[in-house]
Amino acid sequence: MNILKKKAVAFICVLTLTISCSIVLPGCSEKNKYTFDGVPEEFTVCLENALDALKESGAASVPFSYFPNEELKSAREGANGNLISYTIDSAQKINDNLYAYEVTMELAETPGEKDVYYKFVGNIDGEILYIGNPNWVPESIGENYESEDFQNPIGENTLSSGAVIFE
Numbered sequence: 001m002n003i004l005k006k007k008a009v010a011f012i013c014v015l016t017l018t019i020s021c022s023i024v025l026p027g028c029s030e031k032n033k034y035t036f037d038g039v040p041e042e043f044t045v046c047l048e049n050a051l052d053a054l055k056e057s058g059a060a061s062v063p064f065s066y067f068p069n070e071e072l073k074s075a076r077e078g079a080n081g082n083l084i085s086y087t088i089d090s091a092q093k094i095n096d097n098l099y100a101y102e103v104t105m106e107l108a109e110t111p112g113e114k115d116v117y118y119k120f121v122g123n124i125d126g127e128i129l130y131i132g133n134p135n136w137v138p139e140s141i142g143e144n145y146e147s148e149d150f151q152n153p154i155g156e157n158t159l160s161s162g163a164v165i166f167e
Helices: 002-029 041-056 058-064 070-077
Strands: 083-095 098-107 115-124 127-131
Touching: 041 058, 041 083, 041 098, 041 115, 041 127, 058 070, 058 127
Parallel strands: none
Antiparallel strands: 083 098, 098 115, 115 127
């Protein structure tokens, strides 16, 4: 009888674990809800992580992001999250180390309005990072890249790499 109780307890534990996994694991797989032909998954996941973090705060997005200088990084660390929602519409390979994405975004500054922005993800010194501004793409991964080909709404591309912009 003792062995039968142990088997019953083991069965109940396995059943509970199976049910728990079936509830929890589907939520984990939803993180990469966008896929694009010819675009490595890790680039798109990086973009999703950065954009999801921007909904929370500027500081939350820093670990996923590239900044051309420390001043811009510090400014982002102190910024509020201003992204309400986003949809990644398309992706384009610029070169093996740089991908451009068209992202429809709703910003806190203009709730209810959605604009399309170009966002980038690059392999910078072996690290996959989000690049939030077309002017911030480093020369080291800029082969075949012309920032003029990626115009964002009003004025964003007219600012220099030293300007502080948060989308």
